[in-house]
Structure formats: structure tokens, C-alpha cells
Amino acid sequence: MNTPARRRKWKQRDIAPYLFIAPFFVLFLVFGVFPLGFSVWLSLHQWEPAAGMSAMRWVGLDNYMFALTDPWFHRSLWNTLWFAVVSGLPQHLVALPLAYFIQSRLKRSRNLVVGAYFIPYITSSVAIALIFATLYSKDYGVINALLQALHLPGDIDWLGDASYTKPAVAFVVFWRYLGWNIVLYLSALQIVDNDLYEAATLDDVSFWQQFWHITLPLLRPMIFFAVTLTLIGNLQLFEEPFILVDAEKGVAPSVMTSAIFMYRLAFSDGDFGTASAVSWILFLIIAALTWVNSRLFKRAEDHDVSR
Amino acid sequence: MIKLVSLVITATALGLIAHSAVAQKTTVTVATFPDLDRAAKAAVPRWNALHPNVEIKIVSLQYSDHHTAMTTALATGSGLPDVMAVDLRFMGKFAEAGGFEDLLKPPFNAALLREKFVSYTIPQATNTKGELVAMPTDIGPGTLLYRKDIIEKASVTEAELTKSWESYIDAGKKIKEKTGAYLLADAADIRDIVIRSGVKDGEGLYFDRSGRVLVDSPRFERAFELGHKARQAGIDAKVVAWTNEWSTGFKQNRIATQMMGAWLAGHLKNWLAPDTTGLWRAAGLPGGTYASYGGSFYAIPKKAQHKTEAWQFIQFMTVNKETQLESLRVLDSFPALAEAHSAPMMDEPLPFLGGQKARALWRDIAARVPAIPINKYDAMATDIIRDEFENVVAKGKPVKTALADARALIERRSRR
Numbered sequence: 001m002n003t004p005a006r007r008r009k010w011k012q013r014d015i016a017p018y019l020f021i022a023p024f025f026v027l028f029l030v031f032g033v034f035p036l037g038f039s040v041w042l043s044l045h046q047w048e049p050a051a052g053m054s055a056m057r058w059v060g061l062d063n064y065m066f067a068l069t070d071p072w073f074h075r076s077l078w079n080t081l082w083f084a085v086v087s088g089l090p091q092h093l094v095a096l097p098l099a100y101f102i103q104s105r106l107k108r109s110r111n112l113v114v115g116a117y118f119i120p121y122i123t124s125s126v127a128i129a130l131i132f133a134t135l136y137s138k139d140y141g142v143i144n145a146l147l148q149a150l151h152l153p154g155d156i157d158w159l160g161d162a163s164y165t166k167p168a169v170a171f172v173v174f175w176r177y178l179g180w181n182i183v184l185y186l187s188a189l190q191i192v193d194n195d196l197y198e199a200a201t202l203d204d205v206s207f208w209q210q211f212w213h214i215t216l217p218l219l220r221p222m223i224f225f226a227v228t229l230t231l232i233g234n235l236q237l238f239e240e241p242f243i244l245v246d247a248e249k250g251v252a253p254s255v256m257t258s259a260i261f262m263y264r265l266a267f268s269d270g271d272f273g274t275a276s277a278v279s280w281i282l283f284l285i286i287a288a289l290t291w292v293n294s295r296l297f298k299r300a301e302d303h304d305v306s307r
Numbered sequence: 308m309i310k311l312v313s314l315v316i317t318a319t320a321l322g323l324i325a326h327s328a329v330a331q332k333t334t335v336t337v338a339t340f341p342d343l344d345r346a347a348k349a350a351v352p353r354w355n356a357l358h359p360n361v362e363i364k365i366v367s368l369q370y371s372d373h374h375t376a377m378t379t380a381l382a383t384g385s386g387l388p389d390v391m392a393v394d395l396r397f398m399g400k401f402a403e404a405g406g407f408e409d410l411l412k413p414p415f416n417a418a419l420l421r422e423k424f425v426s427y428t429i430p431q432a433t434n435t436k437g438e439l440v441a442m443p444t445d446i447g448p449g450t451l452l453y454r455k456d457i458i459e460k461a462s463v464t465e466a467e468l469t470k471s472w473e474s475y476i477d478a479g480k481k482i483k484e485k486t487g488a489y490l491l492a493d494a495a496d497i498r499d500i501v502i503r504s505g506v507k508d509g510e511g512l513y514f515d516r517s518g519r520v521l522v523d524s525p526r527f528e529r530a531f532e533l534g535h536k537a538r539q540a541g542i543d544a545k546v547v548a549w550t551n552e553w554s555t556g557f558k559q560n561r562i563a564t565q566m567m568g569a570w571l572a573g574h575l576k577n578w579l580a581p582d583t584t585g586l587w588r589a590a591g592l593p594g595g596t597y598a599s600y601g602g603s604f605y606a607i608p609k610k611a612q613h614k615t616e617a618w619q620f621i622q623f624m625t626v627n628k629e630t631q632l633e634s635l636r637v638l639d640s641f642p643a644l645a646e647a648h649s650a651p652m653m654d655e656p657l658p659f660l661g662g663q664k665a666r667a668l669w670r671d672i673a674a675r676v677p678a679i680p681i682n683k684y685d686a687m688a689t690d691i692i693r694d695e696f697e698n699v700v701a702k703g704k705p706v707k708t709a710l711a712d713a714r715a716l717i718e719r720r721s722r723r
Contacts, residue, residue, distance in 0.1 A: 048403075048404050049378055049379075049381065049382035049404075050378055050381040050382065050400055050401050050403075050404030050406050051381070051382075051404035051405050051406060052381065052382060052383075052384050052404075052405075052406060053382065053383065053384065055404070055405075070719075070720075071716065072716075130551075133550075133551065134551070137551075137552055138545070138552075139544075139552070139555075139561070140552075140555060157545060160545050160546075161701070162697070162701055162702075246547050246550055248547050248548070248549075248693075249547050250495060250693055250694065250696060250697030250700070250701070251697060251701070252693075252694075253694050253697075264690070267375060267378070268686050268687065268690060269684075269686070269687040269690075269720065270378070270400050270683070272382075
């Protein structure tokens with residue numbers, strides 16, 4: 001009589017740990033693994049979503065071929081790479097020296113300054129888009145008013161002329177993620193041994209020479225990390241161009257990133273299969289570029305060591 | 308006819324009352340979006356009086372959220388409402404997919420009801436299989452709204468604006484020169500109407516019935532050329548509708564005319580430019596063109612729970628003259644029900660338009676708008692045409708090349 005009850009008790013105790021970790025795994029399965037797997041499945045099908053699940057038709061790799069040969073996809077890839085470089089590179093070129101300057105020269109105002117740079121990062125992108133749309137406005141914008149005050153051509157249609165839309169959007173992306181990179185670099189700078197700087201100062205090494213010969217080499221791991229994050233983030237760029245340049249505008253394709261193209265395929269053309277294929281192509285490109293990036297950093301490191 | 312309808316409604320009401328003794332309260336879910344939701348909300352009190360046992364639950368999401376949510380619901384077959392409001396833009400995609408009940412079949416039998424609506428709305432709700440998948444509730448007869456004060460300052464007459472597209476553009480040059488105001492918000496507005504003029508019977512906007520792409524036809528060439536001409540003349544403000552710049556343009560008296568559905572007058576009055584009351588007038592579109600902008604429909608998903616009640620509600624919203632006129636009153640939505648067009652309300656002077664009896668004008672326009680069949684690839688084709696038009700006006704790409712490229716890409720995307 002006693003044994004079965006006891007056994008049951010043991011069983012319950014066996015199950016308990018799994019129950020405790022279940023919430024995470026259930027949520028992860030539902031919102032993580034399933035969509036991922038389903039998008040692979042979807043990318044191999046032609047599907048009219050409004051017709052229901054039964055309307056799925058197997059097409060194999062057809063969607064991938066279709067996407068890879070689509071002229072708009074090529075253009076979106078070019079736009080994405082353009083943004084990755086033009087809005088990504090300056091983030092680091094400015095954030096690195098700026099972080100160094102903040103770390104070494106600012107004392108009491110440090111947190112305030114860092115906070116100010118970090119604010120754009122935590123501001124809602126819709127609010128940002130609204131503010132910048134107003135700043136960039138052709139007829140009522142502050143930027144054009146400023147240009148006019150400086151006697152420069154001040155009737156630029158920043159978000160309506162295809163030759164300006166890309167730089168205008170890239171600037172917003174730069175402005176938004178600069179603070180994030182500053183914080184990353186500052187955190188790395190805090191673990192650099194102060195003795196190095198003191199020794200260098202005693203040896204009459206100038207401020208910027210210290211930056212060049214001490215700070216930069218020691219920051220390399222963090223640079224690698226930050227550049228990787230920028231690379232991934234910029235290749236998935238969606239919000240800023242999507243909200244700044246209305247899709248109904250004729251110039252919208254000039255800032256159409258691959259993520260936007262994917263969105264339009266799914267929600268404007270109703271072609272969820274090809275949209276899924278594009279997302280996987282994009283994933284492969286991001287993976288490849290991240291790998292190249294890590295190789296480049298690694299090689300530079302090996303080079304350093306051998307020297 | 309009115310008697311018959313009210314008789315039917317009374318009969319169903321009586322039937323329901325008799326039924327209610329045993330039946331529980333049914334809840335009909337209506338998925339809709341602003342401003343259209345106001346029409347349903349306004350109609351609910353009268354509906355409740357007639358159908359005390361059928362409760363109406365209105366679920367309203369923002370325009371694009373609503374249509375995305377409905378796409379997902381149709382795809383998965385779950386979370387579908389009993390009544391789904393659909394904007395014309397999404398009709399093409401939704402109608403072909405087969406997720407809606409064919410209202411021509413029993414128990415709906417809407418075949419006879421079709422005649423009650425402004426005629427061009429029915430092909431918009433009919434798919435290539437010949438199924439009627441939705442009922443029209445409001446329409447947007449295309450009109451040219453213009454600022455009387457601005458054109459008078461430039462000594463331009465209404466006739467000059469409407470005589471032909473060329474004279475419209477010439478008038479724009481005069482207006483720009485004398486007042487500094489732009490003729491219109493976006494040169495693309497001209498393109499969008501000219502492609503709608505001279506559509507042959509049985510042709511769609513971008514595709515014919517057999518799916519052949521029509522974008523290199525003369526009407527597209529003319530549309531692109533006229534749009535290009537307007538852009539070159541510098542008479543468009545280069546702002547897209549529904550943006551901040553657009554509404555600021557109206558508020559600051561910088562845009563002299565706007566071609567849009569008649570309902571725009573309501574938007575101008577309510578929030579776009581309330582201070583310009585009395586300064587606007589309405590006219591027909593330039594060049595004797597008849598076109599319509601948008602329109603809203605109600606459909607019943609195949610997987611809806613309460614189809615009988617849903618159908619009753621749809622009829623209450625669409626073929627009930629009182630409801631249709633109430634919608635006109637509360638949100639200036641133009642009735643799709645032809646019968647409502649003869650109501651005295653249609654001949655009332657509109658203070659926003661300086662006392663003009665514009666609804667009568669719009670009624671005449673509505674009666675003459677050609678019926679253009681829809682295609683599920685219309686939205687995709689619109690995107691591609693918009694892009695090639697930009698290439699023409701901004702980069703000087705030759706019109707013929709642009710249209711040939713557009714055709715190639717549309718064929719490529721639609722052949723799948």
C-alpha cells in the first residue's frame with residue numbers, strides 16, 4: 001500500500017524541475033522555434049495567405065530563384081549595403097575618439113554627457129521619425145531655414161528627392177546609434193589599466209598619441225563586438241527608412257532596404273513565400289559578412305602577435 | 308421598395324423576438340477601422356431596437372493594422388469576425404482568395420440587391436469566378452476640390468480648371484505665378500486619374516480579364532506625360548497625401564486644388580484645414596474624367612460563427628436607406644445605396660463649400676463612373692507604376708522605356 005503512493009511522490013518530484021523551466025521553453029518553442037521553422041517551410045511554398053492554410057503549394061527553391069533574380073531585390077541589397085557602410089562606419093569613427101575624450105577629460109559632467117548621447121537610442125523610433133520629418137521638411141524645415149540663413153541653397157527636398165533621401169536617412173541612423181557605441185566603448189575603456197596612461201604621460205606621449213597607441217589596440221575586442229552589432233543591425237535596417245519616407249512616395253524605393261522589400265512582398269504583394277525566402281537569403285548574407293568581419297579582425301590580431 | 312425592405316426587417320425582427328423566448332443572446336463581431344467604425348457605432352442603437360437579441364460588438368483597429376490582422380485571420384482561419392469591413396484597396400487581394408462567402412448563393416441571395424447600388428461598386432466586389440464577396444457601403448466619387456479665393460486672385464475660372472488636362476496645367480502656371488500657391492499636392496495625382504480615363508469595357512486598370520498587362524497602353528503614356536509636364540512646370544508641391552506636409556499645405560493656403568473622393572471635403576472640414584471653411588468649391592475632374600476614390604465594403608468570412616445575423620447586419624448597414632443617410636451625416640461618407648441619393652439631404656447646401664449643393668454634383672458623378680474590374684495584383688502594379696513614374700519625373704527616363712520596364716516587372720511578378 002505504501003509503495004505506489006511513494007513512487008507517485010517521487011514522480012512528481014521528478015517532473016517539478018521540468019515544470020519550472022517549462023514556461024521559458026514553451027514560449028521559446030511557440031515564439032522562437034516555430035516561426036523559424038515555419039518560415040523555412042513557407043519559403044519553399046507559393047502561398048495566398050488570404051485563402052487559408054490549404055492554399056499552400058510546394059515550389060521547392062523557386063522562391064529563392066525568383067527573389068535572387070528580382071531587380072527590386074538587387075536594388076534593395078545595394079541600398080542596404082549603402083546604409084550599412086555610410087551610416088555604420090561614421091558611428092565608430094566618431095564614437096571611438098569621443099568615448100576616449102569623455103573618459104579622459106570629463107569628470108563631473110561625464111554621466112550627463114553620456115546620458116545625452118544615449119537618449120536617441122532609447123527614444124521611440126516613431127517619435128524620432130516625426131521630429132526628423134519636421135526638421136527635414138522642404139518648405140517648413142529648420143535645416144533648410146538654417147541653410148538659407150547661411151546663404152546656401154535652402155530648398156532641398158531632403159525626403160522627397162532621391163539624391164538626398166539616402167544621406168538624410170543615414171544621418172538619422174548614425175545619430176540614433178552613436179550613443180550606444182559610445183557606451184560600449186566607454187565600458188571597455190574603464191578596464192584599461194590607468195598605469196599605462198600614467199607611464200605614457202611621464203614619457204611625454206601626447207594625448208592623441210596615447211589614444212592611437214594605447215587605447216585603440218586595447219579596445220580591439222570591443223571594436224569587433226560593436227562593429228558586428230552594427231553590421232547585423234544595419235543589414236536588418238527597417239524602421240528609420242520605413243517611417244521617414246512614406247511608402248506611397250515615388251522616392252520610397254530609393255531607401256528600400258532588403259527588410260522593407262521583404263515586408264512589401266508579404267504585406268503589399270501578399271507573397272509570403274518569397275518574403276520568407278528573402279529573409280533567409282538576408283540571414284545568409286548577414287552570417288557571411290559577420291564571418292568575414294571576424295576573419296578580418298582575427299587576421300589583424302595574428303599579425304599583431306607575430307610582430 | 309422602401310416598404311418592402313422595412314417589411315423584411317420588421318418580419319425578421321418579429322421572427323427574432325418570437326425566437327428569443329428560448330434563444331440566448333447572440334453576439335455578432337464586426338471588425339472595422341476608423342472612420343468607417345463611426346458609421347457602425349452610430350447605427351447600433353437603431354439596430355438594438357430592432358434586434359434586441361443580437362448584440363453588435365465592434366472591434367476597430369487602425370486602417371493598416373486592421374487589414375494586416377484580417378489577412379492573418381484569413382490565413383490561419385482563426386480569430387475571424389462575423390462581419391469584416393474591407394477597404395477597396397484590399398478587395399482585389401481578399402476577393403480572389405476565396406475566404407469570403409459568395410453572397411449570390413443561398414441563404415444570402417443577394418442577386419436582386421445588386422441593382423440597389425451605384426453600378427460601378429458591384430464589379431469592385433465581384434471576383435473572377437463571378438462571386439459577389441462583399442456588399443458596398445460607401446463610395447468616393449472623384450471630385451476636384453479647389454480654393455475659390457486663390458483661383459480668383461489669379462483670375463482663373465473653374466472652367467479653365469476642368470476643361471481639359473492641358474488647361475488645368477496652364478491654369479496652374481497662372482496660379483503659381485500670381486499667388487505663389489501650388490496647383491496641386493503631387494503630380495502623381497494627375498497620373499492616377501488619367502490612367503483611369505478611357506478604360507475599355509471589361510478592362511481592369513492594369514490587367515484585362517485574361518490577366519494581360521496593360522500598362523504600356525496609350526492611357527498610361529498620356530498619364531505619365533501629363534504628370535511629367537506638371538512636375539516640370541513646378542506647379543505641384545511634391546507632397547504625398549496624408550502626410551504632415553500635405554495638411555500643412557492646406558492650412559497655409561499653399562495648395563489650390565486637390566483631386567480626391569468626395570469624402571475629402573469632410574476631412575478638410577473636420578481636421579485637415581477647418582479654418583478654410585467657405586473657401587472651397589467642388590467641381591468635376593478635369594477633362595470630363597469620371598473616376599472614384601476608394602470605397603468600403605462588408606464581407607462575411609466563410610468561417611464566421613453567426614452568418615445569418617451577420618448578413619442581417621450587413622443588409623442593415625448597406626441597403627437600409629436610413630443607415631446609409633446616417634453615415635453620410637456622421638462621417639460624410641457618400642452612400643453606395645442608389646436609393647439614398649434621392650433623399651432631400653443630398654440637395655442640402657454645404658457650408659464648408661460656401662453653400663454649394665455639391666452632393667448633387669457628386670451624385671451625378673457617381674452615376675457616370677465606369678465599372679472597373681479589380682485584380683489581386685493591383686496593389687503590386689501600383690507600386691511598380693509609382694516607381695517608374697518617379698524615374699520619369701525625377702530622372703528624365705523616357706516614358707516609353709519606363710512603361711516597358713514596368714510592364715516587364717509586373718508580368719514577372721504576376722505570372723507566378
